[in-house]
Amino acid sequence: MSRDIEILELLGTDEALRSGGLGVSQVAQLTGRDKAVVSRTLATLAEGGLVERDNQTMRYLLGFRLYALAAHTASATLAQSSRVLLRRLVQATRETSHLCVLRGGNVLTLLSELSPHDVRTTGWAGTTTAAWRTPSGRALLSDWDEESLGRWYEDHGQDRPLVGALDRAEPGFFPVLDAPAPGNAPVTDLASLMVELERIREQGYALSDEELEFGVVAASAPVTDLTGRVVAAINVSAPKARIGHRLDELGAFVSRAARDLSRRLGGA
Secondary structure (H helix, E strand, C coil), rough: CCCHHHHHHHHCCCHHCCCEEEEEHHHHHHHCCCCHCCCCCCCHHCCCCEEEEECCCEEEEHHHHHHHHHCCCCCHHHHHHHHHHHHHHHHHCCCCCEEEECCEEEEEEEECCCCCCCCCCCCCCCCCEEECCHHHHHHHHHCCCCHHHHHHHHHHHCCCCCCHCCCCCCCCCEEECCCCCCCHHHCHHHHHHHHHHHHHHHHHHHECCCCCCCCCEEEEEEECCCCCEEEEEEEEEEEEEHHHHHHHHHHHHHHHHHHHHHHEEEEH
């Protein structure tokens, strides 16, 4: 099952969408699996409507049934509610904004709206990043209890900056760092994670200063639902040269936007 999911994730990458899908050989190469096994798996997924094959190019794309199922998920509802807000954030800050959720213990970016500047941070939609290395991840973890955080850290506290099949060495204008400079790493162990999460609870937002990408700063804030549970994070990222001196101001602004989205979802 996990290998089937890996294939679906590959077919959902920007590269696959831009090229009109992936062929059996490409999928086999990218997954490191036998071509015949991949061919049978794709045929089974196609029978269920989860993928479909272009009979002219012989490439596989995500199928109609997958999109139909996705339209009914909580993430789809969340994305629909937040799209206008992200655009307003871009208009107000003139920087790239993102909507992020926790998936598999790490951060999946559901939506990105790009800055109008020529030099701007990249969109991360569909990409998974290590939660401990991003302000969005820490915002998403900010309502967890100590015991749950301890278990999570055992599994994910050393995850790579970019996680899973969507890894890419340089996703935009700014290279991803293997590790941040010591002074730019608010989380180095479980104890420092606890301290950082308490800070987020107190001030309402998380910050990042050249922690994941060289030359990039970011601010994130948690979004809650009607139960008070954190279900998403709003993030704004920008070149440090342009907004690094106003990072706390950006954090407060993003926090207000997250509270607005929370109210739309029935939260406080």
